[in-house]
Amino acid sequence: MTALLALEAVEKHFPVVEGVLRPRVVGHVRAVDGVSLALNPGETLGLVGESGCGKSTVGRLALRLLAPTGGRVVLDGTDLAALAPAELRRLRQRMQIVFQDPMAALNPRMTVEEIILEPLHVQGRRDRQALRDRAAELMERVGLSPEHLRRHPHEFSGGQRQRIGIARALAPGPRLIVCDEAVSALDVSVQAQIVNLLAELQREFGLAYLFIGHDLAVVKHVSDRIAVMYLGQIVEIATKAELFARTLHPYTRALVAAIPVAHPRLRRPRARLTGDVPSAMAPPPGCRFHPRCPHAEARCSAEAPALRPVLPGHAVACHFAERFLPSPPRPNP
Amino acid sequence: MTAAPLLQVEGLTTLFRTGRGEVAAVEDVSFALAAGEVLGIVGESGSGKSVTALSVMGLLPEPPARIGAGRIRFEGRDLLAMPARERRALRGAAMGMVFQEPMTSLNPVFTVGDQIVETIRTHDRLPLSAARDRAVATLARVGIPSPARRMQDYPHQLSGGMRQRVMIAIALACAPRLLLADEPTTALDVTIQAQLLDLMRDLQTERGMGIVLITHNMGVIAEFADRVLVMYAGRVAEEAPVEALFDAPRHPYTVGLIGATPTLEGTGGALVTIPGTLPRLGDGLPGCGFAPRCLRATAACRAAPPPMVEVAPGHRVACLHWDRPTPGEARAPRVPA
Ligand SMILES: Nc1ncnc2c1ncn2[C@@H]1O[C@H](COP(=O)(O)OP(=O)(O)OP(=O)(O)O)[C@@H](O)[C@H]1O
Ligand SMILES: Nc1ncnc2c1ncn2[C@@H]1O[C@H](COP(=O)(O)OP(=O)(O)OP(=O)(O)O)[C@@H](O)[C@H]1O
Ligand code: SF4
Ligand code: SF4
Ligand SMILES: [Mg+2]
Ligand SMILES: [Mg+2]
Numbered sequence: 186m187t188a189l190l191a192l193e194a195v196e197k198h199f200p201v202v203e204g205v206l207r208p209r210v211v212g213h214v215r216a217v218d219g220v221s222l223a224l225n226p227g228e229t230l231g232l233v234g235e236s237g238c239g240k241s242t243v244g245r246l247a248l249r250l251l252a253p254t255g256g257r258v259v260l261d262g263t264d265l266a267a268l269a270p271a272e273l274r275r276l277r278q279r280m281q282i283v284f285q286d287p288m289a290a291l292n293p294r295m296t297v298e299e300i301i302l303e304p305l306h307v308q309g310r311r312d313r314q315a316l317r318d319r320a321a322e323l324m325e326r327v328g329l330s331p332e333h334l335r336r337h338p339h340e341f342s343g344g345q346r347q348r349i350g351i352a353r354a355l356a357p358g359p360r361l362i363v364c365d366e367a368v369s370a371l372d373v374s375v376q377a378q379i380v381n382l383l384a385e386l387q388r389e390f391g392l393a394y395l396f397i398g399h400d401l402a403v404v405k406h407v408s409d410r411i412a413v414m415y416l417g418q419i420v421e422i423a424t425k426a427e428l429f430a431r432t433l434h435p436y437t438r439a440l441v442a443a444i445p446v447a448h449p450r451l452r453r454p455r456a457r458l459t460g461d462v463p464s465a466m467a468p469p470p471g472c473r474f475h476p477r478c479p480h481a482e483a484r485c486s487a488e489a490p491a492l493r494p495v496l497p498g499h500a501v502a503c504h505f506a507e508r509f510l511p512s513p514p515r516p517n518p
Numbered sequence: 519m520t521a522a523p524l525l526q527v528e529g530l531t532t533l534f535r536t537g538r539g540e541v542a543a544v545e546d547v548s549f550a551l552a553a554g555e556v557l558g559i560v561g562e563s564g565s566g567k568s569v570t571a572l573s574v575m576g577l578l579p580e581p582p583a584r585i586g587a588g589r590i591r592f593e594g595r596d597l598l599a600m601p602a603r604e605r606r607a608l609r610g611a612a613m614g615m616v617f618q619e620p621m622t623s624l625n626p627v628f629t630v631g632d633q634i635v636e637t638i639r640t641h642d643r644l645p646l647s648a649a650r651d652r653a654v655a656t657l658a659r660v661g662i663p664s665p666a667r668r669m670q671d672y673p674h675q676l677s678g679g680m681r682q683r684v685m686i687a688i689a690l691a692c693a694p695r696l697l698l699a700d701e702p703t704t705a706l707d708v709t710i711q712a713q714l715l716d717l718m719r720d721l722q723t724e725r726g727m728g729i730v731l732i733t734h735n736m737g738v739i740a741e742f743a744d745r746v747l748v749m750y751a752g753r754v755a756e757e758a759p760v761e762a763l764f765d766a767p768r769h770p771y772t773v774g775l776i777g778a779t780p781t782l783e784g785t786g787g788a789l790v791t792i793p794g795t796l797p798r799l800g801d802g803l804p805g806c807g808f809a810p811r812c813l814r815a816t817a818a819c820r821a822a823p824p825p826m827v828e829v830a831p832g833h834r835v836a837c838l839h840w841d842r843p844t845p846g847e848a849r850a851p852r853v854p855a
Contacts, residue, residue: 235707236678342795343563372562372734372796377778377789384788399707402737406780406789429782443712445737447781449760452741457716458709460663461677 188223189261189393190247190280190361195220196255197242201466214465216242218417219256221492226360229387229394231408231425233401233440235462238414240397244363247395248280249273278304281354283347285366290350291338297324297349298334304357323352327382344375348382355386363395368403380407401444405429410498413437416473417465419492423499433501433509435478472503480505522594523550524696524728525574530588532566532573535581542586543569545752546823553695554726558743558760560733560775562796566752567732568618571698574730575615576605592696611641614689615698616682618732623685624673630657630684631669634691641692656687660717679710686717693725700732715742736779740764745832748772751797751807754826758833768829768840771808806837813844 198213217239224230232240245251246258249265258265260276268276281304284290291300298320305316321331327348338346347367354362364383368376384407386392398404404411405425412422413434421434432438439458446452460477463469469476475485484504492502495510503509532544544566551557559567572578574590576597590597592613597605609615617623625633634653638644644652650669657665660683673681682702689697699718703711719742722729731742739746739760746763748756748771756769767773777790794811803809805820812819816839824838 235709344795373736373778374562374774374792375795377780377791380780381788381791400780401708402780402782402784405782406784406786439709441782443708444782445708445711445715445735445741447737447740447779447783448764449740449743450764451783455712457713459713461679461710462707 187262188259189226190224190395191259192220192222192243192247192256193259194256195243195246195253195258197239197246197251198254212466215417215468216465217246217253218468220414220417220419221256222412222419222422224361224393224395226393227387227391228410229396229408231404231411232395232397232414233399233404233411234414236399237462237465239417239465240399240414241365243414244282244365244395244397247361248277248282248363250282278357279359280361280363281357281359282363282365283350283354283367285369291346291353293338296335296337297329297341300338300349301334301353301356304353319356320352323355326355326386327352328378342375344371344378347371347375347379351379351382351386355390358390359392361393361395363397365397366399367396369398369400376403383407401440413440416462416468418473418502420474420502421500422492423496427496427499431496431499431509431511433495433499433506434474434503435480435509436474438509439477480508522591524553524555524593525551525730526589526591527570527574528589528591530570530573530590531586532569532578533584533586535584540584543752544573547588547749547752547754549747549754549757551696551728551730553728554722556722556729556731556742556744558731558733558739558746559749560736560739560746561749561755562734562775564751564796564798565749567734567749568700569752570749571615571700571730571732575609575613575698577609577615607641610637610694611692612694613696613698614692614694616685616689616700616702618700618704624681626673628672629669630671630673630676634669634684634688637688638691653687653691656691657684659721660684660687660690661713662687679706679714682706682710682714683717686714690721694727696728696730697722698730698732701734702731703738704733704735711738718742736775737781748775753807753823754834754836755808756833756835756837758830762830762833768833768835769808769837770812770814770844773843808837814839814842 195217196219197217198215200210201212201214202208203211220243232243234240246253249258265273301320301323302316320334324331324334329345329348368379371379396404396407408425410424411428412419415436421437432441442455458477463476471486471488472490475481490502490504492500495501495506528548530544530547531542533540533542547570561567573585585598631653634656635649638649638652654665654669657668662668662680662683703714733739743760746758746760747754748769750771756772767776774792778792780789792811797807805822806824809815809819819838824836826834826836828834829840
């Protein structure tokens with residue numbers, strides 16, 4: 186299968202500028218530093234990691250809302266950097282984004298109808314009645330009443346606003362939607378409704394999702410495959426079943442261990458990560474995780490581990506990944 | 519329990535003056551907390567968790583807020599009948615609070631050290647050097663590296679996790695017997711959340727503090743609480759020991775909350791949902807506030823608020839049909855015994 190979207194060794198280094206009168210670049214935030222991943226049609230790839238590890242930047246690079254400072258972003262076989270602006274605009278219709286805070290993402294002065302149809306105007310469709318029908322159809326599809334098309338965003342609850350954001354993303358008939366913390370700010374009862382809605386829409390329209398989140402339990406629930414990021418890099422990527430059956434990277438293991446239990450009887454003392462995430466301006470040498478890694482050895486601070494396949498469909502960036510494989514079942518005596 | 523509870527709240531009703539008249543944000547809420555116990559208060563946005571905690575601390579601005587009814591007793595003493603000066607003396611010394619928004623409750627123009635030292639000196643008449651020593655020790659205790667150096671930092675120089683540790687340090691500096699922690703880990707990464715919950719657990723064991731932990735996260739409840747109060751639209755929906763709550767939730771809202779929370783143990787498929795959305799304050803339903811979203815609802819539910827019934831020792835439910843699960847409704851997930 187050819188990938189719908191491929192990131193090839195993508196980098197985004199933001200310059201850090203100091204000084205007001207004579208501004209100069211004093212360093213770079215290496216927000217995304219050599220990320221490669223591929224997203225297949227109709228699949229959900231989850232992207233998890235701690236705050237500031239570069240998840241949103243990956244999402245914006247994928248949509249080319251940001252230009253990479255290195256590497257390539259390829260959509261349907263086309264390198265987005267090689268496109269003329271008009272072509273890029275056309276191709277972009279295939280990719281949409283849903284944000285965490287729908288209120289900040291929706292223009293408060295526009296009606297819901299204007300909001301939903303905005304991506305279509307960009308596309309240059311002007312048939313009034315057809316557009317109006319399309320908006321009504323989208324409202325219904327996301328579980329809102331078409332009668333509310335003339336209202337403004339503040340008249341809706343958080344969950345309803347997120348439905349509006351989803352309707353807007355669906356309008357141009359995309360093949361890929363980046364969901365950047367799309368359910369993170371919602372109350373659980375509402376979050377569950379939106380998660381289920383996203384799953385239905387995926388089945389119906391064959392959508393692919395890049396699902397960005399920091400709650401591993403939510404990401405696990407929605408994803409087919411999961412990529413774990415740490416300080417601008419992917420440290421582990423695998424199918425969901427594989428990742429949880431054999432969690433190999435020490436950081437992923439710590440992330441899993443930090444998730445609260447589902448039932449009080451499952452409480453147990455667990456190893457905790459110490460310290461905070463280091464600065465992305467001066468990432469630690471070698472393995473970026475080594476200052477917090479309970480398994481670090483001399484080699485870890487000297488040599489950066491490459492992301493390499495350890496099992497079929499399971500790649501890990503750790504020198505010692507094999508050590509964390511569960512021991513094979515013993516043959517019966 | 520024979521000894522007087524550490525904290526006892528009876529029939530608390532807190533009202534706010536709004537454009538649409540006075541509305542109750544918290545209504546007829548009762549609970550008790552023993553020393554050394556963790557009571558979790560869980561509920562979705564706007565259910566009245568923070569208002570409950572702020573009412574206990576006496577930190578709501580009056581007006582627009584007003585305690586309409588009820589009694590709050592701390593170590594047997596009636597807080598609402600107490601002179602303001604005495605109440606202030608308890609606050610920050612015997613009763614500490616960690617606030618939901620660390621950035622708004624830390625003062626941006628003072629260093630971390632100044633803020634802890636001031637808290638200590640407000641309550642204990644210590645010489646400055648002794649207060650500073652205690653501040654450094656408290657920062658060390660909450661896991662801040664190089665605490666003496668960090669004393670000179672301003673809040674914006676700290677990461678979110680560090681800031682929340684400072685908030686906990688300020689709340690703990692005078693060794694309170696009661697700690698109210700309002701969503702102390704909500705804005706933080708799970709790895710930092712786990713560190714902080716461990717820290718609070720250690721401090722609680724060490725000092726025998728009573729803790730009220732407010733959260734909207736059922737996982738945090740499962741991880742940390744001894745007893746749980748589930749709130750919905752300003753009222754208590756259910757109260758139970760934590761295992762009973764997860765084994766046999768009786769209120770349909772609790773059942774829904776547990777079912778709607780994705781877990782690592784979950785098997786995928788559609789999540790259980792609660793239909794509809796949360797009511798807005800002052801939507802003023804005469805009967806059960808959950809009725810518009812409840813599959814069990816009957817005419818009786820809509821007539822008057824359901825009374826609280828005790829369905830097992832320590833397990834109270836405000837639902838007329840607590841023993842009548844309905845087809846299509848969430849069911850409690852099975853978990854190994
Ligand atoms: N426009 C920008 N200029 C400079 N630095 C930036 C910019 N955007 C992001 N960064 C930095 O890049 C890093 C990655 O940020 P990003 O928003 O991608 O993280 P994230 O994983 O999405 O975090 P969160 O979970 O908090 O949303 C951070 O250190 C951030 O401060
Ligand atoms: N100062 C105020 N004036 C008017 N209404 C208020 C005020 N403070 C809180 N409320 C209302 O009281 C209700 C309960 O609010 P509260 O902050 O206790 O909710 P919560 O359960 O803590 O929610 P969250 O999970 O969002 O923190 C809400 O409807 C809120 O809008
Ligand atoms: S390479 Fe070394 S420091 Fe990095 S995760 Fe593996 S063991 Fe830990
Ligand atoms: S009292 Fe009635 S409406 Fe309220 S939760 Fe129980 S069954 Fe539902
Ligand atoms: Mg982000
Ligand atoms: Mg609150």
